[in-house]
Every structure is written in structure tokens, then in C-alpha cells.
Amino acid sequence: MAPNDSAETNGEATGTVVGRRKAARYIVPFAVAGVAAATIGLVPALADSGDPDLPDITAQELIEKIAASDEEQLSGTVKVSTDLGIPSLGGLAGSFAPDSGSQGSNASPDAKLMELASGTHTLRVAADGPDKQRLSILGEGSEYSLVHHGDDVWGYDSESNEVYHASGGDTGGKAEGHKAPKGVPATPGELAEEALAAADDTTSVTVDGTAQVAGRDAYKLLIKPRQSGSTIGSVTVAVDAATGVPLKFTLAPSGGGKAAVDAGFTQVDFAKPAASSFSFTPPEGAKVTEADELKAGAEEKGAADKARKELGALEGFKGLNVIGEGWNAVAEIEVPGGAGMPAQGSGDVPAQAQQFLDALGDKVTGDFGSGTVFSTRLVNALLTDDGKVYVGAVTKDALVKAADTAR
Known part of the structure; x- marks a missing residue:
């Protein structure tokens, strides 16, 4: 029988999320730019295919399963789509990059990852522990890749044949410093972590049956506001029954229509990715821009730095x-x-x-x-x-x- 917890069964699982910060360990640690979200409204290929018969589980147990997941190795394909009711940012992404302009780079993640804030995108992801990750955005006849390997982060835009490079000294010298700029998450796990972190007494968290995503059996965790008046109707997270890894995330607006954010694996493999996934050498003839060059250019230009200071002042207003x-x-x-x-x-x-x-x-x-x-x-x-x-x-x-x- 597919699980379907009631409030009495699972205690709504509010405010007692166990170890939810640990849930980020298994996901590709790129906090992809753009908001909050990343990203949803999946194509038919991602539709639930079947209702697998899984053992009953409460919402609290499922959240604990997510937090306890220790999968640090994976590879796969993610389909993300965002419909927030705002214009596409594809042509404007460079305007949001702090290093945009004559001193900028088409391969800088600040600009490129903003494109995920609208539209539908296909990503390839791979991870092998905290020091090796790769994320690629597939375009029509082009590809943008962001590779983290040890102390180095490489960004490569095949369309412009430009390369961005940051080393430990440019990003704080720690693995977490190599994440892409915070913004719209790109994987179901990143999105799920944000949703669970926001759960409190105004939130209902239940198990809403089962599904099959990317050929794997999963439980569906349903997160909904108790209050009326929110534009968010619900958040559904499909959690892999075997590993506890979120496989699909769907945010539905209260006004109806297609999902505002939907991200899910179309294919996923928890085996160790090939070492070549995390190696990168700039192609011959590519323009390579170092992160410290962009920083120096921005300081010389002055405008971007001034804008950031003004925004910083507003944060403490x-x-x-x-x-x-x-x-x-x-x-x-x-x-x-x-x-x-x-x-x-x-x-x-x-x-x-x-x-x-x-x-x-x-x-x-x-x-x-x-x-x-x-x-x-x-x-x-x-x-x-x-x-x-x-x-x-x-x-x-x-x-x-x-x-x-x-x-």
C-alpha cells in the first residue's frame, strides 16, 4: 500500500527536521544562481510512471532519511524549468554579473548561471565527494560547463570559446568557496533543502504516496502552507526510497496552472563517475580570464563595486x-x-x-x-x-x- 500520512500520523513534521543541514552532502554543491530557485514544469518524460508498492513511512522518518543520506557520488541528467511569470533572463544575464562589461567574461558563472532563473534547461551533473563536481548546461549546439576539482574552478562557454578560472586564493581556499554564486538551485536536492529549512509551525509536511522518477522508486513528501493567502500552493519532493536522495522537486502556485519550479532527474547513477569528468584543459585558442583579473577590472571600473555597496547598505536598512x-x-x-x-x-x-x-x-x-x-x-x-x-x-x-x- 502506498504511504499516505495524516497529520495525526506524522505530527506534521514541523520545526523538528533532524539534521536537515546534512541533506546537502549528497547533492552537487553548486548553489546555482538566479532564485531560489532554480527552475520547474517538467516535460512528459519526467512524469510519474507508476505507483510503486513501498513500506509505509512517516514524514518525520522520510525527512530523517533525507538528512542521513550519505551519497556523495552520482552522475545524471536533470531537467529544470522555471515559470515565475517574469521575462526570460537569457539576454540579460550578463547585466547581473558583477564583472559584466568590457572587463567581463562570457564564461563567468555569475552571468551564465542566471539563465537558469527562467525557461527550461537540460543539465548534466556529476559529483565525487566535496572536491570534485561538474555541472553542464546543454544548449542548442553549445554547452556551458562549470568544473570544480580541488583548488580550481573552471568555467567554459563553448559558444564564445571563453574560459573562466578561479584558484583557491580567489575563492577563499576552501572547497565550499568554489561553489557557484548563490541563487537558483539546480538540483532537486538543493531545492528540497531550501524548502525543508523553511518548515515551521505554519507548515504541513506529509507523505503523499509514491512515484517512480528516472526509473527509481520514490516516496513523495508534500509540503503545504497551513495559512491561506500564500501564492505557493504546495511543494512536492520525490525522495529515492533506497538512498534518500531527492530525485524531483515541484513547486505549484496556489493560483493553479503548471508548476512554477520543477526540477527532476531524467537519468541518475550512484556509481563513482569517471575521473575524466572532473579534468579540464582550456581548448587551443580559447580566451582564458582569471578571476582576479575580473575582480581588478571591476574595481577599476568602479560602477559594479558601487552598486554592490549600495545593495549591501540596503540589506542592513x-x-x-x-x-x-x-x-x-x-x-x-x-x-x-x-x-x-x-x-x-x-x-x-x-x-x-x-x-x-x-x-x-x-x-x-x-x-x-x-x-x-x-x-x-x-x-x-x-x-x-x-x-x-x-x-x-x-x-x-x-x-x-x-x-x-x-x-
Whole structure:
């Protein structure tokens, strides 16, 4: 019989996740850029194929199984797809790289991995312990690879024939320093770890039957908000019954439609990968850029460094206030200078520009006053006319209610 825990059976498994930080040991340790997520809405090839008959297990036992997994060797193919309701970042990725511009490199992971924040992508992954990993993004007639071997990290973009290289001195000298910049995770395990780390008393965690993913039997862990008003409907993690490794991650929005993030193995092997998977030599004629060159170029250019300092100042901004808790938490931020959206007819912007701004969001009113809500499938933001911002993974109505509560 396929497991199907109730709240009474598993105690909802909230706030008592055992050793969840250990769950990252078995995954390819590239915290792939872009948000939170990485990445989901899988093609039919990844659809569940069958309902295997597995022994009953509680949600707490399944979480412990994930945390206890010690698989550090694997290789396989991952299909990731993201539909957050935002434009594709493919052509804009370089703009987000701190080293973008004339001093940049097409092979720098800061820029390349941002592409995973939207659209559908096929990845090849391989790992052999904490010091050897490889991640490749397969394109149409091209490939981008990021290889970590000991003290070296190599990035190679076949389309431009450019190479990025960082050594221990450029990344802190530790294995964990060689991870790609944090952002959208690329593997089901990375996504599952983020979801489990956020579980608390506002979260329901149950076992929702079984599935087969990449030809392997798996349990389905279902994570849902107890509260209404969240734009996140549920998170489902398919966990390999034999190894405890997450094989598939699906984030469904509460508004329905296809998954907002979906990542899963189409093929996976837990045998030791070939040593050649983690070796890299720059191809003849390739342009090689060292990480310290990019850093020096950015400092000389100054603009990127200034932007990062400004963002850093915002992170410690004293005006930040969190309204609500759990899945319904909303951040209230005071805009420096108190600048809100230009009022219609104010003459602050040309009429055509004003029409464009109005088309981007929905005008709303409440006890807080008036403002504009900008929406994606998961995150909504309210910019009030008096210069405050309310942001959260909540519906428009919940956002307005939070703004009213703050008054």
C-alpha cells in the first residue's frame, strides 16, 4: 500500500527536521544562481510512471532519511524549468554579473548561471565527494560547463570559446568557496533543502504516496502552507526510497496552472563517475580570464563595486519590518527618499511613460492609501504612492491587508 500520512500520523513534521543541514552532502554543491530557485514544469518524460508498492513511512522518518543520506557520488541528467511569470533572463544575464562589461567574461558563472532563473534547461551533473563536481548546461549546439576539482574552478562557454578560472586564493581556499554564486538551485536536492529549512509551525509536511522518477522508486513528501493567502500552493519532493536522495522537486502556485519550479532527474547513477569528468584543459585558442583579473577590472571600473555597496547598505536598512509569519510574511521597506510611483497627471514623467508604468501593475487602495501592485506567479510587491514597499509570496489581497495592518 502506498504511504499516505495524516497529520495525526506524522505530527506534521514541523520545526523538528533532524539534521536537515546534512541533506546537502549528497547533492552537487553548486548553489546555482538566479532564485531560489532554480527552475520547474517538467516535460512528459519526467512524469510519474507508476505507483510503486513501498513500506509505509512517516514524514518525520522520510525527512530523517533525507538528512542521513550519505551519497556523495552520482552522475545524471536533470531537467529544470522555471515559470515565475517574469521575462526570460537569457539576454540579460550578463547585466547581473558583477564583472559584466568590457572587463567581463562570457564564461563567468555569475552571468551564465542566471539563465537558469527562467525557461527550461537540460543539465548534466556529476559529483565525487566535496572536491570534485561538474555541472553542464546543454544548449542548442553549445554547452556551458562549470568544473570544480580541488583548488580550481573552471568555467567554459563553448559558444564564445571563453574560459573562466578561479584558484583557491580567489575563492577563499576552501572547497565550499568554489561553489557557484548563490541563487537558483539546480538540483532537486538543493531545492528540497531550501524548502525543508523553511518548515515551521505554519507548515504541513506529509507523505503523499509514491512515484517512480528516472526509473527509481520514490516516496513523495508534500509540503503545504497551513495559512491561506500564500501564492505557493504546495511543494512536492520525490525522495529515492533506497538512498534518500531527492530525485524531483515541484513547486505549484496556489493560483493553479503548471508548476512554477520543477526540477527532476531524467537519468541518475550512484556509481563513482569517471575521473575524466572532473579534468579540464582550456581548448587551443580559447580566451582564458582569471578571476582576479575580473575582480581588478571591476574595481577599476568602479560602477559594479558601487552598486554592490549600495545593495549591501540596503540589506542592513533599519526601516525593514516583517509583517505576519510563515508563508504569509510580508517585508515592509522604506524607499530611500520616500519616492513612490509618479502620480497620474503629476507631470513628473511623460504621458507615454506613465501609461507604460501603469500597464506594469495594478492600482490598489486601502487604509494605507494608494499604490501599485507588481505581480509574478509567486512574488508580489506593492509600491505605495508615499514611498513604501511591501513584498511577499502572498496574494494581492493579502499584500494590501498587510499594508493596512502596518498603518
